[in-house]
Amino acid sequence: MHAGFINIDCGLSENTSYVESTIKITYVSDFGFTDTGVNRNVSAAYIANKQPYSRHFLTLRSFPDGDRNCYTLRSLTSGYKYLLRAFFMYGDYDGLNKPPIFDVYLGVDLWGKVDLTKDDKISMLEIIAFSPNDFLQALYPGGANASQSLVLLNRNNMCVSGPSPSILRYPDDPYDRLWLLYESSPEYTQVSTALPVGHIADDMFEAPQIVMQTALTPVKNSSSINYSWQPNPGGINSFFTVFFFSEMKALEANELREFNVFLNDGLLTKNEPYSPMVLTSDALLGTVGGEPEYNITLKATERSTLPPILNAVEVYTIVPVTQAVTDNSDGKIKLMRYFLVLKKT
Known part of the structure; x- marks a missing residue:
């Protein structure tokens, strides 16, 4: 894995990794970052009718159960800034041709809404965050601001x-x-x-x-x-x-x-x-x-x-940020355990 990067290929088999051919960044499986959901592959028919996709778009993790499903990012460095980016593509993985709509939360706060019903294109969310201790808090450029984040x-x-x-x-x-x-x-x-x-x-x-x-x-x-x-x-x-x-x-x-x-x-x-x-x-x-x-x-x-x-x-x-964390021990539970939350709408 490239120093300073955590690159996760959702749906990749457990204990599997590879180096992306164009940008030379290592992707690892999402096993260990989440304990819910199932691995799925994008439909072969869907890929055949679309433009070529990078390898990390060919697999995904589906969450058929529960209203909230979480990813946890660990081993963060106190005081460092982090850029978080998530890609979403339906790819008719279930053969139902029913692209979903759902919300994504960073900790307890809404990060953004993902709507894959519009031409079933790739959706991206990106935010800048920093870790005041060993958990993440939102960043405003130039300094910390516990009441705001930037998307x-x-x-x-x-x-x-x-x-x-x-x-x-x-x-x-x-x-x-x-x-x-x-x-x-x-x-x-x-x-x-x-x-x-x-x-x-x-x-x-x-x-x-x-x-x-x-x-x-x-x-x-x-x-x-x-x-x-x-x-x-x-x-x-x-x-x-x-x-x-x-x-x-x-x-x-x-x-x-x-x-x-x-x-x-x-x-x-x-x-x-x-x-x-x-x-x-x-x-x-x-x-x-x-x-x-x-x-x-x-x-x-x-x-x-x-x-x-x-x-x-x-x-x-x-x-x-509607529920800014003020207590470190409480914040560690809220933001590390429920760091990235996908919620059905």
Whole structure:
């Protein structure tokens, strides 16, 4: 198993492991992480009619009994941050052609809803968590917050052309975050560099270098960059955003790249316009909420001679932790024994 990773192939036979052929990460059986459910295989007919799947999608664990079924992750290190990601695919494993809907809990709090009835596609949930002792607690970037957690909504690599694959992950990202290629419009083009891109001191995000070596920019100098999303109907309408920037080269004396950031026409960069740092990864971050939709606009100032650029974006939903743990002994029971809970809806 790769140091720092726990990669579980649900439904894999007991005491079995393998190295994934493309990203070279070791997957192990989920035996020992859960004591309920049964191992099943995705339907051969289903696989034949779909795109090729990685090996870890070919097996699954079904939970036909009980309203709640749990996975427990042990041997965690106190004070470490953990990225947790779970994939779900029905694959007509039971031959009934009835994809399920269910809730997933992290400890005692709702992580997200999995709905596999929509085109039976793969569903993914991701959250960042940390362990204050030997159990997990939700993390808010930059520090602990026992009343909130962050659930990933979008993570985009703003590369619009070139050799970049549709998804960047390990080993390009040592934390195995999934950076999805942004689906841009013809009004944007790409700038890039082959030079190494560094990080600011105490960078708590550490976007991978390959992501920071490319950026999206408008074709016309007078144009802006727009990035939009909508809250889920009836869902939480509060978000934490991270916009990553790095200037691709040292600018000439007569060149200037500076821009303001707007949310639905309201100015966010109120102190002063922003200028990316040369070959250094930096980020603008903040919280937004209460809007029916979110349109982020990067607009060059009047004196700027160059249009804005954007290297990458992360958007998280801010989810309240309704039953924060305050007592260590009580928390150890609640969060270690009932760490990952799948509940029927």
